[in-house]
Amino acid sequence: MKCVFTALLLCLFSYTCLAAQQKTPLKTKAAEVIVGDIEAGKFKSEDNRCQECHGADGNGQGPTTGAAGKFAKLSGQYPDYLTKQIRNFRSGERKSEFMQIMAKSIDDTDSADIAAYFASQKKMQGDGSGKNEVGKNLFINGDATRNILPCTSCHGVDGRGIDAPQQLIPVIGGQEWRYLEKQLQDWRSGERHNSDGNLMNTFTKQLSDLEVQSLTDYISGL
Numbered sequence: 042m043k044c045v046f047t048a049l050l051l052c053l054f055s056y057t058c059l060a061a062q063q064k065t066p067l068k069t070k071a072a073e074v075i076v077g078d079i080e081a082g083k084f085k086s087e088d089n090r091c092q093e094c095h096g097a098d099g100n101g102q103g104p105t106t107g108a109a110g111k112f113a114k115l116s117g118q119y120p121d122y123l124t125k126q127i128r129n130f131r132s133g134e135r136k137s138e139f140m141q142i143m144a145k146s147i148d149d150t151d152s153a154d155i156a157a158y159f160a161s162q163k164k165m166q167g168d169g170s171g172k173n174e175v176g177k178n179l180f181i182n183g184d185a186t187r188n189i190l191p192c193t194s195c196h197g198v199d200g201r202g203i204d205a206p207q208q209l210i211p212v213i214g215g216q217e218w219r220y221l222e223k224q225l226q227d228w229r230s231g232e233r234h235n236s237d238g239n240l241m242n243t244f245t246k247q248l249s250d251l252e253v254q255s256l257t258d259y260i261s262g263l
């Protein structure tokens with residue numbers, strides 16, 4: 042009898058262990074966040090030539106150099122947002138001939154390290170006036186008649202965005218204005234369509250060229 046009882050206990054124990062083992066991979070997957078190493082990222086971003094276009098500290102190259110200043114600033118951006126974009130370039134979900142090649146040349150660990158390095162740098166500083174009234178009004182109030190939500194409702198009054206478990210909103214305040222202009226045009230035309238539920242496409246669809254430029258001028262000066 043004692044023997045049967047022990048066997049039953051053993052059986053129960055090993056079943057629990059087995060069940061726990063089977064659950065482990067799921068848990069690992071859900072918590073699959075690679076924490077980047079800033080020092081390694083500094084080296085890797087130079088070694089992989091990211092700094093050549095995005096600047097040594099990730100604050101871009103200014104409006105007069107490079108591809109007419111269309112390189113994104115990465116300094117002070119959320120690391121989770123940067124790694125998401127690299128994954129999107131790699132899968133082709135976000136298009137950019139050169140960045141798609143660059144994204145394929147680094148793995149997820151390199152990507153997390155490089156993102157940690159740029160994220161640790163001083164918040165990006167743009168060169169817009171920040172005083173554009175048309176841009177300011179749209180940014181703060183949106184336009185209910187055209188289904189345009191206030192940009193501040195997600196990106197915040199200072200354009201600093203949010204990095205929370207359920208919400209990942211990029212920093213846009215102080216971003217390079219030519220880059221911002223290109224992104225707003227790409228969201229509007231549908232060329233870029235990697236925001237959840239195509240939200241950014243909806244908000245930009247009805248913006249005129251003048252409104253895009255005004256928003257860009259205001260946001261890059263924040």
Ligand code: HEC
Pocket residue numbers: 086089090091092093094095108111112113114115123124126127136137139140143144147155211223
């Ligand atoms: C030859 C220039 C060049 C090099 C080198 C380069 N990039 Fe880029 N990168 C760009 C351009 C141009 C864009 C904007 C693409 C667009 O218009 O959508 C960009 C966009 C990005 C973005 C998206 C930023 C955002 O705010 O959404 C990330 C992240 C990025 N690059 C990371 C990297 C990393 C990491 C490396 C190195 C492995 C790298 N880049 C190398 C030119 C470059």
Ligand code: HEC
Pocket residue numbers: 113125179180189190191192193194195196209210211212213221224225235236237240241244245256
């Ligand atoms: C409901 C929330 C929400 C609102 C409102 C919103 N955005 Fe966004 N925006 C996002 C999210 C999320 C992303 C990142 C999408 C992705 O994963 O690539 C984004 C991305 C962007 C980008 C690209 C940033 C980069 O580094 O490439 C720009 C520019 C931008 N938004 C501008 C605006 C402007 C201007 C408005 C107002 C007209 C606005 N957004 C309203 C959520 C929002």
